[in-house]
Amino acid sequence: MKTWTSENERSGQVLLEFALSSGLLLLTLVGSGWVLRAQWQRTRCAVLTFERTHAAAHERIPAWTGSIRFRLDSSDDEMRGEGQCDSIQEKVRIPRLR
Amino acid sequence: MRFHSRKSPDSQTPVNPLTEERGSLSLAGALLTGTVAVLGFGLVGLIAHWHRLARDQLEIDRCVSTTARELRTWASSAESDDRRMKALRLALAPSTLLPPVRASLQAALQAVYLHQEYILVRYRATQARWMIRRGCDGKSSDLPVPIRFLPVRRDPPDATGPQALTWNRASIFIQLSRKSRPPARSFPKAQTRRPLPMMKPPLLKNSSAPAHSASDPATGPFAGKRLTPFPPSRRQPGRCHESRAGQVFLEVCLWSALIACAACSLGWLSAHEHERYRTTVREFQNLRAGSEEGFSLSRPLPGWADSPRAEPAPEH
Numbered sequence: 001m002k003t004w005t006s007e008n009e010r011s012g013q014v015l016l017e018f019a020l021s022s023g024l025l026l027l028t029l030v031g032s033g034w035v036l037r038a039q040w041q042r043t044r045c046a047v048l049t050f051e052r053t054h055a056a057a058h059e060r061i062p063a064w065t066g067s068i069r070f071r072l073d074s075s076d077d078e079m080r081g082e083g084q085c086d087s088i089q090e091k092v093r094i095p096r097l098r
Numbered sequence: 099m100r101f102h103s104r105k106s107p108d109s110q111t112p113v114n115p116l117t118e119e120r121g122s123l124s125l126a127g128a129l130l131t132g133t134v135a136v137l138g139f140g141l142v143g144l145i146a147h148w149h150r151l152a153r154d155q156l157e158i159d160r161c162v163s164t165t166a167r168e169l170r171t172w173a174s175s176a177e178s179d180d181r182r183m184k185a186l187r188l189a190l191a192p193s194t195l196l197p198p199v200r201a202s203l204q205a206a207l208q209a210v211y212l213h214q215e216y217i218l219v220r221y222r223a224t225q226a227r228w229m230i231r232r233g234c235d236g237k238s239s240d241l242p243v244p245i246r247f248l249p250v251r252r253d254p255p256d257a258t259g260p261q262a263l264t265w266n267r268a269s270i271f272i273q274l275s276r277k278s279r280p281p282a283r284s285f286p287k288a289q290t291r292r293p294l295p296m297m298k299p300p301l302l303k304n305s306s307a308p309a310h311s312a313s314d315p316a317t318g319p320f321a322g323k324r325l326t327p328f329p330p331s332r333r334q335p336g337r338c339h340e341s342r343a344g345q346v347f348l349e350v351c352l353w354s355a356l357i358a359c360a361a362c363s364l365g366w367l368s369a370h371e372h373e374r375y376r377t378t379v380r381e382f383q384n385l386r387a388g389s390e391e392g393f394s395l396s397r398p399l400p401g402w403a404d405s406p407r408a409e410p411a412p413e414h
Contacts, residue, residue, distance in 0.1 A: 021350035025130075028354040032134050032361030036141055039368040043145050046372065050152065050379045078383075094382050 045085035053081030127353030138364025161234035
């Protein structure tokens with residue numbers, strides 16, 4: 001009877017430590033993924049917004065296309081592009097070189 | 099009950115469970131850390147690549163803008179001279195002018211004509227420099243398209259003096275392309291590695307016998323004796339399991355800290371590169387062609403960087 005209790009206690013401890021280890025590892029991986037993904041989104045948004053605005057300012061086809069919400073405002077002096085990727089907003093202003 | 103020692107069923111050779119689990123955990127931790135590192139460094143490299151492209155774009159845009167401004171200056175100057183020549187020729191038209199006045203007007207007309215020719219020579223010099231310097235920086239990766247001369251024609255001089263220029267309705271484009279090339283690589287001399295010294299497996303201590311260097315379990319000093327991973331003073335029920343789980347947890351903590359450090363460092367590095375990219379993009383706002391005429395651009399050549407084309411010549 002004493003042996004059975006001792007084994008159960010040990011199993012519980014092992015399980016607890018396994019759960020803690022798994023949770024910690026999962027949390028770390030999710031956090032790392034979130035950091036890298038956020039940077040990727042920021043950069044992607046900036047690059048796509050700039051490329052589209054620059055292409056529009058110079059009347060050519062953009063080198064890269066991606067699925068972002070993009071709005072273009074043109075005036076005589078400059079071209080203003082505004083890209084929206086999830087919660088990230090990117091604004092680019094490129095003069096028309098006039 | 100003994101939890102501290104495990105033996106394979108078919109032999110008496112003891113197996114250390116700690117060593118086995120550490121190895122698998124280390125492998126998994128190294129794989130995860132490696133994955134995070136590869137993803138992070140890939141992201142940083144990609145941002146750096148985009149930043150390099152934006153900087154190249156800025157350079158060729160600035161080069162085209164500067165050259166267009168210079169050519170526009172010459173074209174505007176030639177146009178002003180043209181207006182002066184036409185005015186002087188109109189002034190010389192009446193036949194009732196006094197000879198000294200006529201002579202001075204003809205001298206002024208000749209001077210304006212010479213100035214205009216000088217301007218056209220400067221324009222040709224800019225054209226030649228554009229091709230010789232391959233744009234602005236003389237980089238071998240740059241491909242400048244030759245600039246056309248001003249769309250002008252001058253008729254032969256008549257009795258009044260040199261004729262003004264006749265401007266045709268045409269456009270002049272300035273186009274510069276840059277091919278993206280992989281960086282040059284040098285392969286350093288291969289280093290001779292010394293093989294690492296062999297790691298000896300930890301010897302399991304005998305509870306009663308002194309330590310021996312012999313390793314044969316059948317004939318060695320441990321033959322016929324029970325081998326345990328811990329000294330007898332630590333042999334308590336459950337001690338080995340607790341210690342193993344605790345060590346696994348500790349290792350998981352260490353690997354997690356390593357992964358978190360790697361992710362944060364690479365995240366910071368990519369944020370730094372991102373800021374550099376945005377700074378370069380903001381510099382595009384400072385570009386000016388310096389003329390009322392607009393730029394006219396075409397599609398870039400396949401495989402080449404963007405190639406803006408400027409139109410410096412005024413249309414008539």
